[in-house]
Amino acid sequence: NDGSVTATPVDAYDSEYLCPVSIDGQILALEFDSGSSDLWVFSTSLPLSQQKGHVIFDPSKSKNWKALSGYTWNITYGDKSGASGTVGTDVVTVGGTSVSGQAVEIATQVSSQFVSDTANNGLLGLAFSSINTVKPQKQKTFFDLAKPSLSSPVFTADLKHHAPGTYDFGTINSAKYTGAITYTNVVTSKGFWEFTGSGYAVGNGSFVSSSIDAIADTGTTLIYLPDAVVTAYYQQVSGASYDSSQGGYTFPCSATLPNLTLGIGSYRAVVPGQYINYSPRGSKCFGGVQSNTGIGFSIYGDVFLKSQFVIFDGSSTPRLGFASK
Numbered sequence: 001n002d003g004s005v006t007a008t009p010v011d012a013y014d015s016e017y018l019c020p021v022s023i024d025g026q027i028l029a030l031e032f033d034s035g036s037s038d039l040w041v042f043s044t045s046l047p048l049s050q051q052k053g054h055v056i057f058d059p060s061k062s063k064n065w066k067a068l069s070g071y072t073w074n075i076t077y078g079d080k081s082g083a084s085g086t087v088g089t090d091v092v093t094v095g096g097t098s099v100s101g102q103a104v105e106i107a108t109q110v111s112s113q114f115v116s117d118t119a120n121n122g123l124l125g126l127a128f129s130s131i132n133t134v135k136p137q138k139q140k141t142f143f144d145l146a147k148p149s150l151s152s153p154v155f156t157a158d159l160k161h162h163a164p165g166t167y168d169f170g171t172i173n174s175a176k177y178t179g180a181i182t183y184t185n186v187v188t189s190k191g192f193w194e195f196t197g198s199g200y201a202v203g204n205g206s207f208v209s210s211s212i213d214a215i216a217d218t219g220t221t222l223i224y225l226p227d228a229v230v231t232a233y234y235q236q237v238s239g240a241s242y243d244s245s246q247g248g249y250t251f252p253c254s255a256t257l258p259n260l261t262l263g264i265g266s267y268r269a270v271v272p273g274q275y276i277n278y279s280p281r282g283s284k285c286f287g288g289v290q291s292n293t294g295i296g297f298s299i300y301g302d303v304f305l306k307s308q309f310v311i312f313d314g315s316s317t318p319r320l321g322f323a324s325k
């Protein structure tokens, strides 16, 4: 039972994309996150102060809810946000794809970033189940449970700039991309959709071949790249500088930003310069390309992904596909 669901930008900066998910008939807007593997939701178990403004899942109202007694979860993301709580299973439906026995992780505590992000009622993890945080037994992702019922074991991301896009499960819709799809092998040892980029070019500059260890991460807003790439990029932006008070590169909002081309094998993925003017911050604008220092690998987040049609191929040899659109 293949499915398709709309992914709507939460704000004017495309800082995240939310999708309607039904948990036994209760509809919550969740962020689909190919950079983590827990499906967790705001719940009636949270302190009322943390529930405020959110759509809340109430397991007591679900006929198909089965509590997993003694099971807990606890996740911390790289930006130090996080959540934790208890676990049960229920019927989860995304577009036309329905899964029973899906572990739904009930939040009993969420960090302040999530409390204040009132459009976001939880996350649906789409990375590999190996990094699910449920104890004493890790649980499978929605994609892993849905796979056997899909026409093919894939999901695709067609995120858009300042517009709703889609996630499709089970099919690759050829109307959504142009030209050939370039596939690249994925390493799953860290539990991410991890691959090696082949290099970069800034604006109309020449392509620089270099191996870039990166993950395709719908749950991270920006692109985080090695310092060599980031400095080469902002050297082409007049007035750009690293602003430690803002925690990254900023530039005058009137600046014209060059395109950033990222190589995947022989394919050249072009990120339009305007996507890299992420948002006003103070008197300047904050860049959509930042340094990966401290992360240990590069992150091709939404700023990159929304310029491409992306296939997450969960077959026995997982791979990523990229195409222009």
Ligand SMILES: CCNC(=O)c1c(-c2ccccc2)csc1NC(=O)CNCCc1c[nH]c2ccccc12
Pocket (backbone or CB within 6 Å): 016, 031, 033, 034, 035, 036, 077, 078, 079, 080, 081, 113, 117, 120, 217, 219, 220, 221, 294, 295, 299
């Ligand atoms: C900035 C969010 N991304 C990360 O922390 C992250 C890192 C990471 C690690 C160290 C330092 C910075 C980033 C590696 S993989 C990776 N990706 C994920 O963790 C994917 N899930 C992000 C969920 C998430 C974190 N903070 C939010 C705020 C709103 C909505 C969603 C979120």
